[in-house]
Amino acid sequence: MSIGAALLLAACNGGGSADADGDGAVSTQEVADAAQDMVKPQPGQYEASYELLDFEVPGLPDAARQQMEQAMGGATEVAQGFKYCLTPEEAEAQGSRRMVENMAEGNCTFAKFEVDGGNISADMQCQGPEGSTNHVLMDGQVTSTGSTMTMTTEQEIGGRQMRMKTRVSAKRLGDCPAAAG
Secondary structure: OOOOHHHHHOOOOOOOOOOOOOOEEHHHHHHHHHOOOOOOOOEEEEEEEEEEEEEOOOOOOOOHHHHHHHHHEEEOOOEEEEEEEEHHHHHOOOOHHHHHHHHHHHHHHEEEEEEEEOEEEEEEEEHHHHHOOOEEEEEEEEOOEEEEEEEEEEEEEEEEEEEEEEEEEEEEEEOOOOOOO
């Protein structure tokens, strides 16, 4: 899951499970309904960070594991400095419509999607390129000025089960800088 996708799940405020019909699966419509209660982020300049907390591929030679780990930013290394500006229009659009569009693009289905105050928890399956399936567990805390999401992803890579745990955070720094012109 990309940082952008995780950040789209920022700032929820509601209560309980999105599985309104109790069938054990959360439909796109149920996610959209639950996302209606999402608090919209404040406009302004944000800084996002990504941290690789854990990376495991049982049976993979150490050199190959280290190479893959480096490609993802290195274990326990925090990649900071990704700054972006959120306009008032973009902040307004960060609601359920955008989340559902992103979910459709990512070809994801949810077994669980819960929001309770500033907490979010999700269990989803996303279809990747060439038929691969990612199982993603996500838990986080959100406000209108930032978010922290911890994601555990499991995927089969080259016949081996890969498990990766990451943390994506975003915080509002203040107003957007004035455009140069």
